Amino acid sequence: MATLSLNDVRKSYGKTEVIHGVSIDVEDGEFVVIVGPSGCGKSTLLRMVAGLEEITRGTIDIGGREVNKLEPRERDIAMVFQNYALYPHMSVFDNMAYGLRIAGIKGDDLKARVGKAAEMLGLTTLLDRKPRQLSGGQRQRVAMGRALVREPSAFLFDEPLSNLDAKLRVSMRLQIKDLQRRVATTSLYVTHDQVEAMTLADRLIVMNKGVAEQIATPMEIYDNPANVFVAGFIGSPAMNFFPARIEGGHLHLADGSQLPAPAGVSEGSVILGIRPEHLMPAPLDAEGSLSVRVLAVETLGADAFVHATLGDGDADAIVFRVPGHDRPAEGERVSLMVEPGKAHVFDAATERRIAEA
Amino acid sequence: MNRATFPHFWLPLLLIAPQLAISAIFFYWPAVQALYQSVLREDPFGLRSTFVGLANFRNVLADPAYLNAAQVTVVFSLLTAGFSMAIALLLAVQAEKVVRGRGFYRTLMIWPYAVAPAIAGMLWLFMFNPSFGTLAAIPRALGIRWDPLLNSSQAMGLVVAAASWKQISYNFLFFVAGLQAIPKSLIEASAIDGAGPVRRFWTIVFPLLAPTTFFLLVVNTVYALFDTFGIIHAVTSGGPGKSTETLVYKVYNDGFVNLLLGSSAAQSVMLMVLVICLTAFQFKYIERKVHYG
Ligand SMILES: Nc1ncnc2c1ncn2[C@@H]1O[C@H](COP(=O)(O)OP(=O)(O)OP(=O)(O)O)[C@@H](O)[C@H]1O
Numbered sequence: 001m002a003t004l005s006l007n008d009v010r011k012s013y014g015k016t017e018v019i020h021g022v023s024i025d026v027e028d029g030e031f032v033v034i035v036g037p038s039g040c041g042k043s044t045l046l047r048m049v050a051g052l053e054e055i056t057r058g059t060i061d062i063g064g065r066e067v068n069k070l071e072p073r074e075r076d077i078a079m080v081f082q083n084y085a086l087y088p089h090m091s092v093f094d095n096m097a098y099g100l101r102i103a104g105i106k107g108d109d110l111k112a113r114v115g116k117a118a119e120m121l122g123l124t125t126l127l128d129r130k131p132r133q134l135s136g137g138q139r140q141r142v143a144m145g146r147a148l149v150r151e152p153s154a155f156l157f158d159e160p161l162s163n164l165d166a167k168l169r170v171s172m173r174l175q176i177k178d179l180q181r182r183v184a185t186t187s188l189y190v191t192h193d194q195v196e197a198m199t200l201a202d203r204l205i206v207m208n209k210g211v212a213e214q215i216a217t218p219m220e221i222y223d224n225p226a227n228v229f230v231a232g233f234i235g236s237p238a239m240n241f242f243p244a245r246i247e248g249g250h251l252h253l254a255d256g257s258q259l260p261a262p263a264g265v266s267e268g269s270v271i272l273g274i275r276p277e278h279l280m281p282a283p284l285d286a287e288g289s290l291s292v293r294v295l296a297v298e299t300l301g302a303d304a305f306v307h308a309t310l311g312d313g314d315a316d317a318i319v320f321r322v323p324g325h326d327r328p329a330e331g332e333r334v335s336l337m338v339e340p341g342k343a344h345v346f347d348a349a350t351e352r353r354i355a356e357a
Numbered sequence: 358m359n360r361a362t363f364p365h366f367w368l369p370l371l372l373i374a375p376q377l378a379i380s381a382i383f384f385y386w387p388a389v390q391a392l393y394q395s396v397l398r399e400d401p402f403g404l405r406s407t408f409v410g411l412a413n414f415r416n417v418l419a420d421p422a423y424l425n426a427a428q429v430t431v432v433f434s435l436l437t438a439g440f441s442m443a444i445a446l447l448l449a450v451q452a453e454k455v456v457r458g459r460g461f462y463r464t465l466m467i468w469p470y471a472v473a474p475a476i477a478g479m480l481w482l483f484m485f486n487p488s489f490g491t492l493a494a495i496p497r498a499l500g501i502r503w504d505p506l507l508n509s510s511q512a513m514g515l516v517v518a519a520a521s522w523k524q525i526s527y528n529f530l531f532f533v534a535g536l537q538a539i540p541k542s543l544i545e546a547s548a549i550d551g552a553g554p555v556r557r558f559w560t561i562v563f564p565l566l567a568p569t570t571f572f573l574l575v576v577n578t579v580y581a582l583f584d585t586f587g588i589i590h591a592v593t594s595g596g597p598g599k600s601t602e603t604l605v606y607k608v609y610n611d612g613f614v615n616l617l618l619g620s621s622a623a624q625s626v627m628l629m630v631l632v633i634c635l636t637a638f639q640f641k642y643i644e645r646k647v648h649y650g
């Protein structure tokens with residue numbers, strides 16, 4: 001158990017820098033998720049913590065000890081790989097015992113520790129099998145077990161659930177969260193799935209192109225996204241964005257509709273962001289509402305997502321959420337109210353969030 | 358899939374005729390000849406042959422020289438297969454670590470394979486010639502009385518070295534391919550699990566190379582048994598004494614030098630049986646590929 005801190009960590013391959021200085025202090029026992037689109041540098045960052053990639057600049061401390069120059073085996077960490085990386089020629093037991101044996105643990109002690117981890121993960125009956133005789137979910141659990149059994153000071157996960165089907169992913173997600181709570185080990189978890197990120201994380205690092213765009217709790221990020229990228233990446237379906245102008249105390253949208261402008265924002269070009277769940281149907285053409293034409297309706301059961309365009313023409317697309325039993329028809333005209341205080345205003349040039357409306 | 362059907366009986370036969378002709382002339386005809394010769398005995402002038410049944414086989418198996426050749430073959434094959442595989446594996450593992458110029462190293466490593474066996478033998482013979490060989494200075498500097506033309510273990514060492522050297526390229530290629538097939542993440546996982554480079558090699562890499570190693574073991578044994586005639590002929594001609602005379606070399610020596618056709622044919626037939634067994638073994642165990650994952 002340990003704290004983990006990254007101080008302005010950078011990575012270059014040759015001349016191209018792919019991680020542009022990431023800093024975070026992870027508390028003891030905290031579960032931090034790194035989320036971002038493909039190629040943003042999540043794996044690279046994690047592998048630098050593991051010692052599998054050299055750190056170009058900056059420092060990484062585990063348990064207050066700088067590990068920059070240490071080999072992976074000297075860092076006291078365990079890692080779960082996306083493809084599980086189980087040793088194919090060894091049984092489940094031997095896979096889990098591998099690290100312990102190297103650490104010099106033998107006999108009954110070894111059996112007891114592997115047995116305990118196997119029980120936590122429901123692997124007791126599978127200990128004699130080879131990895132190829134296991135299902136995807138079982139392999140995933142063995143990979144978890146191999147990490148767990150060593151009782152390291154930190155867990156590193158690189159997209160451990162992305163090879164599983166949707167249902168299994170949900171149940172494994174819960175299991176991982178539960179396990180991490182029980183063993184209370186500092187964890188760094190990489191995913192590109194924002195649902196996984198939101199549900200697992202104590203704190204989230206939203207990454208984009210090698211930059212940590214925002215580091216905060218999931219709800220903080222949902223409620224107060226730092227910029228357009230974070231706002232668009234977290235939340236499903238994604239936030240609606242409209243170019244707008246602030247003039248004379250009003251927000252003017254492209255289709256000519258107006259909303260009251262937030263206080264303390266100077267006049268000029270902005271981007272208005274509204275989440276689909278913060279748009280509510282209103283009486284037709286009510287004061288301060290947006291008028292949209294419905295293009296398509298996706299029914300999910302409890303909810304339906306309505307795809308529409310702002311105004312009548314081919315202006316900005318917009319998505320909003322309605323109850324599944326109470327949905328508009330295609331081609332219908334609908335008026336929408338924005339839930340007060342739930343719209344976000346971003347600077348058009350810097351894309352940083354400047355206010356809420 | 359549609360099976361192509363030929364309208365005629367003769368056309369397909371005509372198409373495979375060249376291959377059949379080659380097989381018949383160069384493989385089946387000599388094999389039948391050997392079988393036939395192995396049960397005959399020629400008179401000293403080569404004028405008449407008499408049928409002697411299995412007498413040739415009995416004589417060969419009772420001949421101490423034959424048993425000596427068998428022993429030489431076993432020693433030679435084990436050493437050649439062992440050295441060529443061990444060195445190739447070492448080189449392949451090292452080549453894996455090279456980042457820059459990897460293709461260049463690999464190309465260099467493959468060249469010896471293109472050298473004809475007799476030439477390879479001559480090369481080693483010249484390099485280690487006691488009087489003018491450049492590399493003969495090394496054993497002499499170490500205080501060894503270097504004379505492979507008179508000392509039988511030094512002669513064996515020289516043919517093993519030449520035969521191994523030629524086969525290293527082939528083994529290297531297969532080991533490189535085998536190493537590349539091992540997922541990087543396995544090595545990384547074992548590094549994180551606490552294993553140092555040596556332990557990673559013996560607990561992860563080597564076991565996962567087992568299918569390649571097994572395949573090469575059979576191939577190298579067959580190579581050492583049958584394909585090293587040229588090297589032995591060029592380097593030692595089976596000598597000094599009969600200390601480097603392998604079974605294949607003895608077939609040649611008895612048949613073409615000593616003109617004991619019956620004995621030589623009987624030996625060929627026994628080698629043929631050995632090849633058939635090895636091939637069957639290879640088909641049975643190697644064709645059934647080992648799958649992991
Ligand atoms: N060995 C390398 N040499 C050069 N560039 C590399 C190397 N490895 C990764 N990169 C680059 O670094 C960037 C980050 O890669 P990384 O694998 O960390 O992305 P990721 O966020 O994990 O993506 P994914 O979700 O697809 O796994 C990418 O742009 C990639 O092209």
Ligand SMILES: [Mg+2]
Nearest residue numbers: 042043044158
């Ligand atoms: Mg990745």
